[in-house]
Amino acid sequence: MDRNIAAKFIDYQVSCKDCCMANVCLPLGLSAVELDQLMKIIDRQSPMSRGEHLFQIGEPHKSLYAVRSGSIKVYIPTEGGEEQVHRFILPGELLGFDAIEGGKHTCAAVALETTSVCAFPYHRLEKLCHTFQGLDHELHRLFGKEIANEHDLLQLLAKKSAEARLASFLLDLSNRLKKRGFSEREFNLTMSRHDISNHLGLAVETVSRLFARFQNEGLLTVRRRHIQLQNMPEIKELFVNVSPTTSKRRIAPANRKGNIGGSYRLRKVKAAQV
Amino acid sequence: MDRNIAAKFIDYQVSCKDCCMANVCLPLGLSAVELDQLMKIIDRQSPMSRGEHLFQIGEPHKSLYAVRSGSIKVYIPTEGGEEQVHRFILPGELLGFDAIEGGKHTCAAVALETTSVCAFPYHRLEKLCHTFQGLDHELHRLFGKEIANEHDLLQLLAKKSAEARLASFLLDLSNRLKKRGFSEREFNLTMSRHDISNHLGLAVETVSRLFARFQNEGLLTVRRRHIQLQNMPEIKELFVNVSPTTSKRRIAPANRKGNIGGSYRLRKVKAAQV
DNA sequence: AAGCCGCCTTGATCTGGATCAAGAAATCTG
DNA sequence: CAGATTTCTTGATCCAGATCAAGGCGGCTT
Secondary structure, three states, X not given: OHHHHHHHHHHHHXXXXXXXXXXXXXXXXXXXXXXXXXXXXXXXXXXXXXXXEEEOOOOEOOEEEEEEEOOEEEEEEOOOOOEEEEEEEOOOOEEOHHHOOOOEOOOEEEEOOOEEEEEEEHHHHHHHHHHOHHHHHHHHHHHHHHHHHHHHHHHHHHHOOHHHHHHHHHHHHHHHHHHOOOOOOEEEOOXXXXXXXXXXXXXXXXXXXXXXXXXXXOOEEEEOOEEEEOOHHHHHHHHHOOOOOOOOOOOOHHHOOOOOOOOOOOOOOOOOOO | OHHHHHHHHHHHHHOOOOOOOOOOOOOOOOOHHHHHHHHHHOEEOOOEOOOOEEEOOOOEOXXXXXXEEOOEEXXXXXXXXXXXXXXXXXXXXXXXXXXXXXXXOOOEEEEOXXXXXXXXXXXXXHHHHHHOHHHHHHHHHHHHHHHHHHHHHHHHHHHOOHHHHHHHHXXXXXXXXXXXXXXXXXXXOOOOHHHHHHHHOOOHHHHHHHHHHHHHOOOEEEEOOEEEEOOHHHHHXXXXXXXXXXXOOOOOHHHOOOOOOOOOOOOOXXXXXX
């Protein structure tokens, strides 16, 4: 019986068809034949534990990777021990596009929790592309998606206020989790406040304060890394608002002078001084 | 004689081999046969004049484009008439990757001056990729490059101070111009201060002040849109310095208290109060 | 050459979010 | 389970860069 289960487990591991991420992963949109071929080149790695690296900066590029379960932080170590957290990868998402041009990874990837990934050796993938148009097209689409993602993030960092950044981060996460069959309203963050703030180009303290404020405003409930989004429409509102740089409005303009409490005050408080 | 010149001109227009951008454009790294085929699918557009759009947001995706001469601004119009300037395209550079996933352009492209481009109809390009491995590989490389570019910009916007942003912008421009056979030290900006500031996530006034400061510090000479970089090593220094967010140092720390003149003061001034 | 208009610069002031400084909770460790 | 560490929160203060407000300088039109 034990062996049976083990066998089943291994089988489950090996087949894309049975993988619960099949509908969001690379195999999406491939024909049965293409899928069969693709599966043959997949190199399954043994599960990684928290803190273990999938690849380090400068390592030669070998594969594109798909996360099967767990989550990964992609970051760029900078001179002076600092880092820039680039993105977080959820199950069914790919990584490793960064090294295609130069042949070496330009960033590092580390597991945030116990994580398992599928590796697609890149040279074999490219070869396969020449045989199967569908795969090549799919790969191009994924490249495009990668680029579109970066665009969004750019937009965010160039123009949005701190609150819009955090709102956007949470909504994005919520969306991606939903697509993958998880709850869109309730989830656990696998990354630290430090990682989040770094990723959003903010200070940890700011993120912490924003979480507190959002909670006070009834937008969400947060207890350490556990998040429940209570009022998604209103969170979306925050996200739409552009940054102080470009914006005219934000809050009732009439209140602005009165709102001397500073930026960390609740926005919903009726400004007594007005 | 006139016809002769005209004929020569047209010929020059049509052949990648004779195009002065051949060594930085898509054809780079292709075999003669591949190049021949590629040239057959190129759709040459008539030159665009300043302000004319190559594509608008939401338009269906037809082609990848290569700029042959002139320059293009890629931007995302946002609700409320604002825009986010995404990047500037120089001769020999490609654009149009943004629409591959969704089939529609997610941004708009407008000529900053008289500009001519080559269009590679995308479906024909993909088809060609199946015949010629070299082309497919090249395309992948370009995708990768596009992604790497975005990474750099992200890094910049997430972490760098205003002065580092402008320094980086100028150095990047200088580099790209050099690669294309133009002077790396002296050039004319084809974009307005507004475009630059928007691109860098800053206010116009800040960019203006920074130009003034850089000039006072002897780093460069600027007269309206004409730029001469005088001290590139020192500009590179500025760029390396990370933003206030992450950094510890910046200027002699001892001077910080003394430097009450505010951020727009010259950095080289010996702080009298120390 | 005078008047207009769209860029660009410069000065003064304001503010969102960083930084500094303490705790409070979890988590780790022996 | 006490102490040590790491992670997170909260408060006070500070400052880089935004915003507001005037000009200045070309270039264009008539």
